[in-house]
Amino acid sequence: MKGMNDSMDELLEILRDIQPDVDYEHCETLIDDGYIDSFALISLITSINRVFDAEITAEHIVPENFNSARAIMDLIQRLAAE
């Protein structure tokens, strides 16, 4: 299994590819403040599912799980542990 830091770097890379101009290390309102809109969210989830071999389903798609890189990482790890 990949180390935490490697995974976080991969996630940040995905996020920057979709929307480069955000301070992902600190931003905690990615959804609430519209940095990631519903279209970016589709790209993001598709990429995460592919890169992390995860299966994010509609139940997981709520702002709390996507408002920060940290929250997204937690979601990915929760899904991996299931």
Added chain:
Amino acid sequence: MVTMSDGMRKNLLEYLENSAARYPDRLAFTNGETGLTFQALAAAARAAGSALSEYGPRRPVAVLMPKQADMVAALLGVLYSGNYYVPLDWEMSAPRLQKILAAVEPAALVCDAGSEKRLSELGYAGPVRLYEELRAAPAEDALLARIRAQALDIDPAYVVFTSGSTGAPKGVIASHRNALDYIEQLSAVLEADPRTVFGSQTPFYVDACLKELYTTLKCGAQTVIIPKTLFTSPVRLIAFLNEQRVNTICWVSSALTIVSSLGGLKAATPEYLRLIAFGSETFPLRQFEIWRAALPDVKYIHLYGPTEATGMSCYYVIEPGAPLPREKIPIGFPFANTGVLLIDEAGQPVAEPGRVGEMYIRGAGVTMGYFRDSPRTGEAFVQNPLHGDYPEIVYRTGDRACYDEEGALVFAARADQQIKHMGYRIELAEIEEAARDCGAVDACCVFDERTSRMTLFCLSEEDEASLRRRLKNQLPAYMLPAAVISCAAFPLTINGKIDRAALKKRAAERR
């Protein structure tokens, strides 16, 4: 109340007045928590109209408010005052709002207390009226009756701004007659009645909102305004639709796609939906199939139409159990009292299936033209090309289509650089101009229809992130390209024009 002797409606406010008399205590517009009944809506609109009458008649009044029931009251208040409204929203971005306000020079700007705090961002120096004060003003019945008696159905009701090809926003101005004709036909197609509960997705500053707004007033129905953030939480969105018992939605196709592609329909079911109308852009068949499989008993209606013909001009109904279209969903047939001419490059009408022509729209829904722009009005609002016997202005859409074997129209392509993205009509030239405004030497924006992705190429030494940052201040979110690419030179065609096809290929390869 003034009505024409034959009972024909001549003012949009008659819809409101009839419903306020018949269903005074029914909730007309709500966000699920707060809202206005028909009676409260009429009272607020009449009060605002009385106070705004000093600016009239027939002058533009801008309304800058959040998408809530109060904004509907403000828009209708402008109509009561004998003026026409220009709906605005902060999500249009400050530079765009500035351009629009400069182009319109409104007689007054109506805003709520929250918007007033931010007005300094717009450099607007004209009169400002606070909605909270207008609403509290006394309604002057005699004054309003006098204004109505002098109003004609050919008088303007609103101006909505679309993206213009020279980069400047383009205002489409429509009359009461245009909107009345549209709503009469549309409400019949939607089979709207007092039991209809709309779930409104589209912003109030585009013509798409007319569907819910005026059909609700005409039929004594209800519009539930869906909080925008719910479109990032499909399961909560569906829960909201169920809580509010929404049974009818008229969304841009991409909003339906969001719900289905995020797996929303696997996790929850909109239980009350009976009718789903969609349009503004292609609805991918694969997504349509997901909806159809999840909600087989719903009636689906594909709508097509340009802002310049008020809203929607054609519709195609897919009844429950009807076979799925094989390739794309047709745009179908014109509404009653609307005509579509399909004309080939030689200027001759196209009759046989499969052959492509350009669509021209004729009928009472053809709007008055572009606001303060005779040259562009003259280019698009033209004499019916099939005869010169008497004056007949039709709208040249720039959209190409053909007939299928059943005689239904099928959309083929745009004739120019105008695209549909996330339900908004966008001129790529406007994005290119914004890039030049941000310091790029030149810019070329390409759109990939398959992936629905815009890529902006800039001749610039600046790095991509800072270009993007500046563009973001300049453009509304829906106009922001998915990727910004700095380059040293553009590929050119043999005619010396930027080779868009080559850039499009480069954009696709970069993915």
